[in-house]
Amino acid sequence: MRIDSNMMSGMDTLEQTSRKRNVEKVSANDKQNSAAVESDAVSISEKGKDVSEMTRTLKEMPDVRADKIADLKERIANGTYNVSGRDVASKIINTALEDVF
Numbered sequence: 497m498r499i500d501s502n503m504m505s506g507m508d509t510l511e512q513t514s515r516k517r518n519v520e521k522v523s524a525n526d527k528q529n530s531a532a533v534e535s536d537a538v539s540i541s542e543k544g545k546d547v548s549e550m551t552r553t554l555k556e557m558p559d560v561r562a563d564k565i566a567d568l569k570e571r572i573a574n575g576t577y578n579v580s581g582r583d584v585a586s587k588i589i590n591t592a593l594e595d596v597f
Contacts, residue, residue, distance in 0.1 A: 571577035
């Protein structure tokens with residue numbers, strides 16, 4: 497059998513047709529997938545909404561209670577801030593126990 501350029505161009509056409517069909521199949525699948533994505537939905541429960549609102553409120557609160565700090569600074573400066581030795585010892589022991597357990 498003799499192979500000439502006419503036969504080869506026919507083979508190219510078959511290959512191109514096959515590629516075109518594969519591209520069309522992929523395109524059809526993409527359209528189906530995008531249609532599925534468009535129909536997806538998310539719903540958040542009331543409890544989830546409450547948690548989100550509380551989290552937002554906590555983030556808006558200052559990290560430092562400026563009023564409490566100002567009061568303590570004033571009491572220390574005036575010499576009216578007193579802490580009992582018992583309170584200090586209790587705090588030291590409790591902190592040490594927390595570190596152990």
